Amino acid sequence: MRIAVLGTGYVGLSTGVCLSEVGHHVICIDVDQQKINRLRQGISPIYEPGLESLLLKNTAAGKLHFTTSHQEGLEKAEIIIIAVGTPQSNDGAADLSYLVQAAKDVSAHLKPDAIVVIKSTVPVGTNDYVRSIIANHTKKPFKMVSNPEFLRQGSAIKDTMKADRIIIGSEDNEAALKIQEMYRPLNVPVLMTNVKSAEMIKYASNAFLATKISFINEIANLCEAVGANIIDVANGMGKDKRIGEAFLQAGIGYGGSCFPKDVKALLHTAGQYGVDFSLLKETISINESQRQLLVKKALERFQQLKGKKFAMLGLSFKPDTDDMREAPSIVISRLLHQAGAEVIAYDPVATENAKKVIGNTIQYAESVEEAIKNADALLLVTEWEEFKKLDLAEVTKQMKQPIIFDGRNSLAEDKIRACSKIEYYPVGKPSIVIN
Ligand SMILES: NC(=O)c1ccc[n+]([C@@H]2O[C@H](COP(=O)([O-])OP(=O)(O)OC[C@H]3O[C@@H](n4cnc5c(N)ncnc54)[C@H](O)[C@@H]3O)[C@@H](O)[C@H]2O)c1
Numbered sequence: 471m472r473i474a475v476l477g478t479g480y481v482g483l484s485t486g487v488c489l490s491e492v493g494h495h496v497i498c499i500d501v502d503q504q505k506i507n508r509l510r511q512g513i514s515p516i517y518e519p520g521l522e523s524l525l526l527k528n529t530a531a532g533k534l535h536f537t538t539s540h541q542e543g544l545e546k547a548e549i550i551i552i553a554v555g556t557p558q559s560n561d562g563a564a565d566l567s568y569l570v571q572a573a574k575d576v577s578a579h580l581k582p583d584a585i586v587v588i589k590s591t592v593p594v595g596t597n598d599y600v601r602s603i604i605a606n607h608t609k610k611p612f613k614m615v616s617n618p619e620f621l622r623q624g625s626a627i628k629d630t631m632k633a634d635r636i637i638i639g640s641e642d643n644e645a646a647l648k649i650q651e652m653y654r655p656l657n658v659p660v661l662m663t664n665v666k667s668a669e670m671i672k673y674a675s676n677a678f679l680a681t682k683i684s685f686i687n688e689i690a691n692l693c694e695a696v697g698a699n700i701i702d703v704a705n706g707m708g709k710d711k712r713i714g715e716a717f718l719q720a721g722i723g724y725g726g727s728c729f730p731k732d733v734k735a736l737l738h739t740a741g742q743y744g745v746d747f748s749l750l751k752e753t754i755s756i757n758e759s760q761r762q763l764l765v766k767k768a769l770e771r772f773q774q775l776k777g778k779k780f781a782m783l784g785l786s787f788k789p790d791t792d793d794m795r796e797a798p799s800i801v802i803s804r805l806l807h808q809a810g811a812e813v814i815a816y817d818p819v820a821t822e823n824a825k826k827v828i829g830n831t832i833q834y835a836e837s838v839e840e841a842i843k844n845a846d847a848l849l850l851v852t853e854w855e856e857f858k859k860l861d862l863a864e865v866t867k868q869m870k871q872p873i874i875f876d877g878r879n880s881l882a883e884d885k886i887r888a889c890s891k892i893e894y895y896p897v898g899k900p901s902i903v904i905n
């Protein structure tokens with residue numbers, strides 16, 4: 471099939487690359503000339519494991535192309551997948567301006583009878599809205615399908631190739647079957663539904679997962695208060711198949727380009743329809759306070775933070791990505807800077823992006839060694855594999871004081887206990903102090 475994808479962000483690029491990998495002819499369109507230039511040279515504009523090799527392979531095989539021209543990209547496409555951003559606007563609603571522009575671009579160059587697929591995360595009713603925009607701008611016939619995306623950053627290729635499910639929402643059976651056919655080589659379970667349910671499935675899934683994280687974070691806070699251990703508690707809960715083991719990792723809150731904005735957008739939709747979804751308000755408020763947890767713990771330990779030097783390990787919102795959107799490191803940096811502390815941060819891949827968001831309120835190191843030198847405390851913010859492998863006995867020797875606040879419970883207890891002198895403060899489980 472001949473497929474055009476609008477937007478070469480995480481979703482558009484992963485989708486385009488994977489659909490070409492399974493044999494389709496894909497052209498990816500982006501308005502960002504720099505991104506397209508890099509992609510044409512076989513360079514991925516985002517850090518995503520496995521993406522670049524598939525990009526090179528399928529470009530070389532002539533199945534994957536990149537352009538900034540909507541005309542070139544759209545004129546032959548039977549299927550047009552819209553994967554542009556839907557960021558948060560000031561009132562919490564999803565900002566649909568990129569989508570509206572994409573709809574206009576599509577209508578200008580649409581091949582008659584093409585199927586327009588909305589993959590971007592959009593509030594209930596948006597597919598109908600986009601349909602009306604396109605219909606107002608062209609007389610050519612077209613069909614629409616809602617096909618929300620569930621990939622995670624850091625495992626986008628694996629999640630696309632081996633998805634748990636594909637949701638196809640359409641009022642047009644023929645169009646729905648054609649999209650099912652497009653995905654057939656992936657051999658993934660497909661759920662057909664109407665458009666509004668498809669739109670809702672995406673928000674309900676993200677809001678549920680975010681709520682699961684806020685729930686386990688509150689349980690972790692309670693575990694600390696009563697002397698229980700969140701690792702054992704989550705493990706014991708997760709063994710119940712009705713609860714499930716995934717997304718029960720307590721820490722310093724959820725971040726990223728999706729959960730924060732999607733929970734707020736769903737809350738906004740609820741408000742528009744007069745539904746008081748107070749559970750979501752709590753999910754958000756618990757997450758906001760959880761992001762401050764390491765600073766609160768540091769304040770408890772040191773009484774005051776002015777002049778203290780903190781080594782911050784990890785900047786991206788999760789490992790295996792260089793994405794800084796809504797990363798807890800942003801809040802932590804701001805609070806420590808306001809308190810007059812010095813922060814020197816290291817991240818394996820996100821430093822350049824972090825500089826654009828956090829700026830010069832903190833310093834950036836090129837290695838763990840540089841960050842920890844003479845630090846009063848280490849804050850583990852993102853659980854990169856590199857940090858789990860650290861020789862903690864050596865790390866603590868390089869620091870001014872051997873104090874570690876582990877925001878992701880990611881350091882192994884035997885390594886901590888092997889240190890001759892350490893203060894280790896995790897989340898939701900007992901601290902370890904060796905004098
Ligand atoms: N990032 C994720 O992990 C993820 C996962 C599932 C769903 N989503 C949803 O998918 C959508 C895209 O997310 P993303 O993170 O890939 O976005 P992104 O912001 O990283 O990328 C969007 C791209 O679209 C391009 N673009 C904007 N307008 C365009 C137009 N008119 N024509 C062509 N290109 C255009 C931009 O230049 C940009 O490169 C959002 O709705 C998001 O909520 C994201």
Ligand SMILES: O=c1ccn([C@@H]2O[C@H](COP(=O)(O)OP(=O)(O)O[C@H]3O[C@H](CO)[C@@H](O)[C@H](O)[C@H]3O)[C@@H](O)[C@H]2O)c(=O)[nH]1
Binds near residue numbers: 621624679719721787
């Ligand atoms: O047990 C957990 C699991 C995750 N997180 C945090 O939650 C955030 C989101 O993590 P994750 O879901 O792995 O990454 P995303 O790439 O943001 O993916 C989410 O958002 C995407 C965009 O909508 C969806 O497609 C995915 O299904 C959904 O998992 C990160 O800050 C994680 O640190 C926790 O704190 N505890």
